[in-house]
């Protein structure tokens with residue numbers, strides 16, 4: 349980023365306006381958190397935010413996945429058509445019947461989803477307004493795409509972000525940078541995306557009587573051999589790869605050779621190639637265990653099946669990438685010390701495709717994400733929000749963004 353508008357004259361008044369809006373922002377955040385949005389059923393919350401963006405003058409669209417999208421275009425003709433993309437996920441890990449009760453205790457607000465991603469979504473409401481300001485649009489060098497994504501959490505597998513980047517690629521559009529706005533926080537910059545694969549491995553056989561059919565291949569024994577080997581693999585593969593058997597089940601009767609056993613395996617790495625070799629190794633372990641357990645009775649050989657429960661791509665950019673530097677500069681500008689971090693967010697999708705991406709928090713602090721006891725504290729929340737605005741405005745107004 350060689351030339352960047354420092355915004356020294358025009359940005360502070362704009363930021364001051366938003367500092368004065370803290371109560372309104374928190375109100376938005378609470379309204380968002382109180383609108384259920386379980387992964388796969390985000391439409392009510394999507395409609396709420398769609399209306400909010402329309403109210404501030406955006407032409408809002410939805411895609412096939414259910415993402416909510418608005419595009420901010422520069423006020424004057426520009427030569428850069430590649431946009432900056434800001435993403436925030438709509439969905440929560442909570443089921444539709446989870447009570448979304450708000451409890452206020454001083455500066456703390458308790459509510460499932462209040463921080464993750466109520467805070468990020470509230471920041472998107474602010475961004476939608478900031479980017480409409482004439483003083484910002486007049487300085488934009490490239491379009492800014494605002495995207496509220498579906499299916500970020502758990503078994504959503506980053507479905508919304510994947511759809512958006514697929515569609516962009518189909519239109520020949522390669523964003524110059526992507527910024528995922530996720531949860532509270534004002535100093536960490538996630539530029540390492542943890543990739544993960546989650547498998548259910550099911551081993552099946554014919555089953556039988558444990559005395560009369562004593563040589564019948566036993567799926568639980570084979571599963572046990574798998575677990576022991578995966579445990580050794582886990583010890584051998586840290587820290588570049590992490591693997592764990594996280595759930596297991598098998599057998600039907602106390603006195604029968606089981607007909608079925610299954611285990612769930614969670615594999616993670618920052619390196620896509622490492623994730624592939626790790627999953628290849630796990631599959632080899634299963635093949636070997638099933639073959640060995642079937643040796644005495646080849647006619648009754650065990651079978652295995654692998655069901656993919658999760659697949660999130662890995663990727664990273666280094667700490668000196670211009671995008672990370674821009675976020676770090678914004679962090680310092682608000683008086684915080686930038687910290688590198690790794691996580692699994694919507695930024696995984698662009699990072700895995702070679703598009704520079706980061707994830708940052710949207711201010712305030714919080715804890716208990718993904719639990720019913722989640723809380724958010726609004727103390728100094730303007731600092732993190734200001735960091736988000738500074739980062740996005742810097743990316744939108746920089747004359748050059750290439751490395």
Ligand SMILES: [Zn+2]
Nearest residue numbers: 464465530531
């Ligand atoms: Zn989140």
